[in-house]
Amino acid sequence: MQHRIIVLGAGYTGATAAGRLARRLHREDVTITLVNAEPDFVERIRLHQLAAGQDLKPRPLRAMFAGSGVELRLAQVAGVDAGRRTVTVADADGVEELSYDTLVYALGSGWDAQGVPGAAEHAYELAGRSGALRLRERLARLDAGQAVLVVGGGLTGVEAAAELAEARPDLDVALAVRGGLGDWLSPKGREHLRKVFGRLGITVHEHADVTAVAAGRVSTADGRDIPAAVTVWTTGFAVHPIARATALEVTGTGQIVVDATMRSVSHPDVYAIGDAALVMGPGNKPLRMSCASGTPTAWQAADAIAARLTGGRLPATTIRYFNQCVSLGRKEGLIQYVTADDRAVPAVLTGRLAAVYKELICKSAAWGVANPTLGLPSRRRRVTRARAAAAAGPLGARLP
Numbered sequence: 001m002q003h004r005i006i007v008l009g010a011g012y013t014g015a016t017a018a019g020r021l022a023r024r025l026h027r028e029d030v031t032i033t034l035v036n037a038e039p040d041f042v043e044r045i046r047l048h049q050l051a052a053g054q055d056l057k058p059r060p061l062r063a064m065f066a067g068s069g070v071e072l073r074l075a076q077v078a079g080v081d082a083g084r085r086t087v088t089v090a091d092a093d094g095v096e097e098l099s100y101d102t103l104v105y106a107l108g109s110g111w112d113a114q115g116v117p118g119a120a121e122h123a124y125e126l127a128g129r130s131g132a133l134r135l136r137e138r139l140a141r142l143d144a145g146q147a148v149l150v151v152g153g154g155l156t157g158v159e160a161a162a163e164l165a166e167a168r169p170d171l172d173v174a175l176a177v178r179g180g181l182g183d184w185l186s187p188k189g190r191e192h193l194r195k196v197f198g199r200l201g202i203t204v205h206e207h208a209d210v211t212a213v214a215a216g217r218v219s220t221a222d223g224r225d226i227p228a229a230v231t232v233w234t235t236g237f238a239v240h241p242i243a244r245a246t247a248l249e250v251t252g253t254g255q256i257v258v259d260a261t262m263r264s265v266s267h268p269d270v271y272a273i274g275d276a277a278l279v280m281g282p283g284n285k286p287l288r289m290s291c292a293s294g295t296p297t298a299w300q301a302a303d304a305i306a307a308r309l310t311g312g313r314l315p316a317t318t319i320r321y322f323n324q325c326v327s328l329g330r331k332e333g334l335i336q337y338v339t340a341d342d343r344a345v346p347a348v349l350t351g352r353l354a355a356v357y358k359e360l361i362c363k364s365a366a367w368g369v370a371n372p373t374l375g376l377p378s379r380r381r382r383v384t385r386a387r388a389a390a391a392a393g394p395l396g397a398r399l400p
């Protein structure tokens, strides 16, 4: 019998982890099943581009994993029973229970209306492909001069406002931010952001705490009423509720708590990566939900699982930040250099060069999913029964 590894979610982290495991473990010893709801790999970091009317390159998962040793299962994950080591999946043929010896949980996140009245009913979002397509379709029906308000001054909101303003200069695009525009950036970074937003004609509503969304407008805590034919909600991401419904140890927000090898602190046969995991980074600060820090969690988990199954050395890399790469439309960008724990330092890269840099980052993120060992040769090692039993934890593994 082979050691059964199931990876849930084929986003940046799940797809990377599955592919990397397949390159590290001997095919006779393991089965690797990758479960995903959609048939394509979605370049989530480009969804503001999709919403703005650009077409993204199709990346079918079947082609990506053909001959890789990873079995793709297109289905919706409905639940995880961490005690019985099963996953419930549903597709057009019905509901099925899959058993695992090792689980990698990488279901990512979606948008977060944060309980703001009216947001769920009236706002649009771009945290997932269906939301971005719905927004794209709505924007296409707007007439010149109509107001689009992006709510949320983080990286996603800034990128979305710039992309929409560049693609649709006929619209009246605005951004509502809780504090000041780009207040986490260095002075040079902030200045550049203001300059580009000014050039793109984006109105910025600062210190605007949006407390309600209605059809055609939003209200703020200090009594402002901001008109918006379309409100785009980008105030943060929320993880899917599946992990919270399990016996796994999760945070108040539902992220799975893991150790430095991405292994669940409560269930040694479960690993969590990407947005779905609470990973402590430099300075004992949780890593933010991002592709930048999520991808290394996928490498770390795959290498740790392979090491535990084959007797190799556990990875001991500290996941750190180097820069924040912000697209400001297709022609402008901002690369804000940061400390290991993600605080801005004075240095920035701006202008056309920064736009090219960000485009390269997006391309290499997708390339990295299809090349999970980054082009480096990898040996598929044999799994031993004793190691697999130890790796699976106290319940014992189901290996030969």
Ligand SMILES: Cc1cc2nc3c(=O)[nH]c(=O)nc-3n(C[C@H](O)[C@H](O)[C@H](O)COP(=O)(O)OP(=O)(O)OC[C@H]3O[C@@H](n4cnc5c(N)ncnc54)[C@H](O)[C@@H]3O)c2cc1C
Residues within 6 Å of the ligand: 008, 009, 010, 011, 012, 013, 014, 035, 036, 037, 038, 042, 044, 045, 046, 047, 048, 075, 076, 077, 078, 106, 107, 108, 109, 126, 127, 128, 156, 159, 240, 273, 274, 275, 276, 289, 290, 291, 292, 293, 294, 325
């Ligand atoms: C518009 C936008 C721009 C961004 N820009 C950047 C950026 O520039 N840099 C950066 O570092 N980060 C950026 N991010 C954040 C980044 O996209 C996420 O942090 C990253 O995608 C997380 O990777 P993940 O693998 O954890 O989850 P995802 O990439 O979200 O993958 C999760 C996968 O699980 C699947 N799934 C979810 N639920 C189920 C289910 N129940 N059943 C089956 N399958 C399921 C999904 O279909 C998806 O394939 C951006 C996000 C957005 C929305």
